[in-house]
Amino acid sequence: MTDGQTISVLVPTPLRRFTAGAARVDGTGTKVAELLDGLDARYPGLRKRICEGDGRIRRFVNVFVNGNNVREGDGEATPLRPGDEVGIIPAMAGGASGRRA
């Protein structure tokens, strides 16, 4: 999956149109925000699907580092190390009320 030097990023189906269909891509960076910057440079438009204009991760998108949701930690500032696995996954939500959970 990863050579230990880069960060393996799991790309969810709805975002694969940005990565030419790739389900996993490699990235680099010492923090989540830096990783996303680098990915956006290679796959323009990807970051906008994950982050708000101010760089914060969208409420209905989750980013996991080695299985831990960064929202419960340092968010976009979550540190990364080579060999880490980052997963990006849009939420599945809705409901009859029209409220946003």
Add this chain to the structure above:
Amino acid sequence: MNASAPTGSQRSRDDRLTLPAAMRERIVAHARAEAPRECCGLIAGEGGALVELIPLTNDAPGIDVYRIDDAELYRVYRDLDGRGQEIAAIYHSHPTSAAYPSAADVDLALWPDACYLICLIADVDRPDLRGFRIVDR
């Protein structure tokens, strides 16, 4: 039941997904068990076929709303991806309202390749289950 919904971007809009009767019954049972809250889960697909129904936790507080537990969803997604399977359908229940997507359902349909199944159980004897493809035009 047929739901007009492709499960992969390479598919045409005319593709249909056939929901096995046993999966339909399990969704209805899940909806009834969870009422008055909404139930939710997904169906894994492989090669165009629906292979596994996976009930998941509704992490949203209150009724008439759902959000699949984020961590649970990620674990399942990663597992399916490793097996070469896909998320073919996402289901939830509307215990008392119509079996049509609400404004929130449309707004938050972030998986356009999946079929969104909505199960209505307002009439206990006649549950209604419908499938929708929700795309951003």
